[in-house]
Amino acid sequence: xxxxxxxxxxxxxxxxxxxxxxxxxxxxxxxxxxxxxxxxxxxxxxxxxxxxxxxxxxxxxxxxxxxxxxxxxxxxxxxxxxxxxxxxxxxxxxxxxxxxxxxxxxxxxxxxxxxxxxxxxxxxxxxxxxxxxxxxxxxxxxxxxxxxxxxxxxxxxxxxxxxxxxxxxxxxxx
Amino acid sequence: xxxxxxxxxxxxxxxxxxxxxxxxxxxxxxxxxxxxxxxxxxxxxxxxxxxxxxxxxxxxxxxxxxxxxxxxxxxxxxxxxxxxxxxxxxxxxxxxxxxxxxxxxxxxxxxxxxxxxxxxxxxxxxxxxxxxxxxxxxxxxxxxxxxxxxxxxxxxxxxxxxxxxxxxxxxxxxxxxxxxxxxxxxxxxxxxxxxxxxxxxxxxxxxxxxxxxxxxxxxxxxxxxxxxxxxxxxxxxxxxxxxxxxxxxxxxxxxxxxxxxxxxxxxxxxxxxxxxxxxxxxxxxxxxxxxxxxxxxxxxxxxxxxxxxxxxxxxxxxxxxxxxxxxxxxxxxxxxxxxxxxxxxxxxxxxxxxxxxxxxxxxxxxxxxxxxxxxxxxxxxxxxxxxxxxxxxxxxxxxxxxxxxxxxxxxxxxxxxxxxxxxxxxxxxxxxxxx
Numbered sequence: 001x002x003x004x005x006x007x008x009x010x011x012x013x014x015x016x017x018x019x020x021x022x023x024x025x026x027x028x029x030x031x032x033x034x035x036x037x038x039x040x041x042x043x044x045x046x047x048x049x050x051x052x053x054x055x056x057x058x059x060x061x062x063x064x065x066x067x068x069x070x071x072x073x074x075x076x077x078x079x080x081x082x083x084x085x086x087x088x089x090x091x092x093x094x095x096x097x098x099x100x101x102x103x104x105x106x107x108x109x110x111x112x113x114x115x116x117x118x119x120x121x122x123x124x125x126x127x128x129x130x131x132x133x134x135x136x137x138x139x140x141x142x143x144x145x146x147x148x149x150x151x152x153x154x155x156x157x158x159x160x161x162x163x164x165x166x167x168x169x170x171x172x173x174x
Numbered sequence: 175x176x177x178x179x180x181x182x183x184x185x186x187x188x189x190x191x192x193x194x195x196x197x198x199x200x201x202x203x204x205x206x207x208x209x210x211x212x213x214x215x216x217x218x219x220x221x222x223x224x225x226x227x228x229x230x231x232x233x234x235x236x237x238x239x240x241x242x243x244x245x246x247x248x249x250x251x252x253x254x255x256x257x258x259x260x261x262x263x264x265x266x267x268x269x270x271x272x273x274x275x276x277x278x279x280x281x282x283x284x285x286x287x288x289x290x291x292x293x294x295x296x297x298x299x300x301x302x303x304x305x306x307x308x309x310x311x312x313x314x315x316x317x318x319x320x321x322x323x324x325x326x327x328x329x330x331x332x333x334x335x336x337x338x339x340x341x342x343x344x345x346x347x348x349x350x351x352x353x354x355x356x357x358x359x360x361x362x363x364x365x366x367x368x369x370x371x372x373x374x375x376x377x378x379x380x381x382x383x384x385x386x387x388x389x390x391x392x393x394x395x396x397x398x399x400x401x402x403x404x405x406x407x408x409x410x411x412x413x414x415x416x417x418x419x420x421x422x423x424x425x426x427x428x429x430x431x432x433x434x435x436x437x438x439x440x441x442x443x444x445x446x447x448x449x450x451x452x453x454x455x456x457x458x459x460x461x462x463x464x465x466x467x468x469x470x471x472x473x474x475x476x477x478x479x480x481x482x483x484x485x486x487x488x489x490x491x492x493x494x495x496x497x498x499x500x501x502x503x504x505x506x507x508x509x510x511x512x513x514x515x516x517x518x519x520x521x522x523x524x525x526x527x528x529x530x531x532x533x534x535x536x537x538x539x540x541x542x543x544x545x546x547x548x549x550x551x552x553x554x555x556x557x558x559x560x561x562x563x564x565x566x567x568x569x570x571x572x573x574x575x576x577x578x579x580x581x582x583x584x585x586x587x588x589x590x591x592x593x594x595x596x597x598x599x600x601x602x603x604x605x606x607x608x609x
Binding site: 105112113115116117121124125147149150152154155157159 | 352353379400422441490511529556572
């Protein structure tokens with residue numbers, strides 16, 4: 001297990017690495033937020049939903065940005081995050097951490113196999129797994145909410161393996 | 175009462191519409207599936223209209239359809255009848271013997287003093303040439319279909335020894351399609367799919383409808399404002415109350431047999447666990463405390479036990495706990511996926527979902543998980559529950575890739591399939607017997 005100081009160190013290293021290749025649209029942010037910056041965070045979180053114009057220029061909506069991808073997929077019946085999604089989640093952790101007012105809802109989903117209520121619990125377990133990962137990367141818990149939809153909102157309405165693969169997921173909804 | 179306008183406003187904003195008295199809705203189509211071998215021939219003669227009665231319901235037609243749909247009877251079409259007696263002295267038993275009938279029903283309808291109608295009916299045994307039951311009842315003009323269902327229930331009970339469930343209702347979820355932007359509704363219809371009423375209409379998912387024991391309220395789960403809550407809604411008034419709105423999962427409601435408590439799944443304290451809420455005080459008691467998934471609580475008919483699904487042993491299996499708390503005991507051991515169990519009304523069997531070779535099917539067992547018997551042959555069968563007389567199980571299944579409801583008798587025989595012309599239907603719950 002990686003302990004917390006080491007994780008923070010890794011996070012700091014990742015922060016440096018990312019800022020070195022940050023897209024020009026990312027506004028520079030202070031390393032340690034000041035009291036004013038925290039107040040500004042509060043204001044900006046209020047305005048977050050209204051700033052559609054600004055969000056349109058956000059890396060979250062830029063297909064060239066790694067932040068454009070906001071879905072993590074899971075194996076059948078599994079709730080552990082597969083290694084190939086670690087980088088994606090780290091990039092998001094970084095962005096949430098560094099973006100005042102950024103809040104993310106982690107929506108857990110399953111495929112349609114199995115009972116609806118058990119799948120609801122399974123979807124929550126998936127969203128919790130992503131939540132724990134993001135928090136381990138330094139994201140404050142209050143920036144994250146979890147909501148499981150179970151099998152109620154399939155991304156692909158097909159009834160076959162490939163559709164089911166697309167439906168076992170956690171979506172990061174900013 | 176003071177809160178009602180505000181509540182309605184809030185829910186409208188959330189894109190949810192509650193309809194106290196639903197408009198006419200597309201009703202489900204019922205097909206009888208499987209063979210009808212051994213169905214008893216019965217003739218239900220069109221009722222006589224007395225003293226200027228002009229009912230807009232074909233009483234005998236509703237009774238015949240009910241009896242035939244059960245698979246236990248085969249009703250003679252009126253056009254094959256040689257006569258249409260309305261009174262006992264008009265019955266010629268030899269005539270009905272010739273037609274191969276076992277039983278005959280005749281009746282009359284007349285306007286009742288003070289409004290509505292009086293119905294009088296008689297049931298005969300053709301072999302012995304005698305009346306075996308007769309009764310009369312009153313009905314409003316609007317309640318005539320229900321009156322016909324109640325007569326069918328009495329005939330069914332007299333001839334089979336088992337209570338009829340024709341005068342009961344079904345709750346179910348419909349969805350315009352399967353995609354994430356589907357319009358979802360919770361509906362209630364009569365057991366023959368007539369009179370469908372929309373209880374809730376939402377842009378978000380609705381799940382797990384559960385009847386109160388008096389049949390007057392439904393508990394359900396609704397996703398509104400990006401949150402999940404359990405509501406209890408009174409059917410007559412449409413008034414609803416949000417009873418659980420904690421962080422995380424608020425789901426799987428189940429009324430206790432006395433109606434005073436609601437078992438549910440909450441994950442507010444970490445992982446999903448089983449809780450019981452005393453409805454008068456809203457006081458919560460935690461029944462399970464485990465890091466695994468505990469969900470899908472169901473009461474035993476005596477209210478003393480709760481069974482639930484847990485993956486504490488690695489795979490989802492059924493467990494049982496005393497409704498007053500204590501250690502949980504594992505019930506099912508066979509198979510690697512047993513879930514969504516509930517009791518039969520007599521408390522002697524369980525129905526559940528089981529995985530067999532990757533397929534999800536409905537299974538009936540004794541209360542200790544033994545004597546397992548598969549009841550369905552689908553790929554993705556789920557949400558099973560017993561009819562209130564214990565003779566049938568209703569569940570959700572797939573037909574040609576679409577969600578439909580299936581009804582299968584426990585002891586074999588023909589079943590029923592209920593489907594919507596377009597879209598999906600799922601999550602059925604059979605109402606209790608009407609008082």
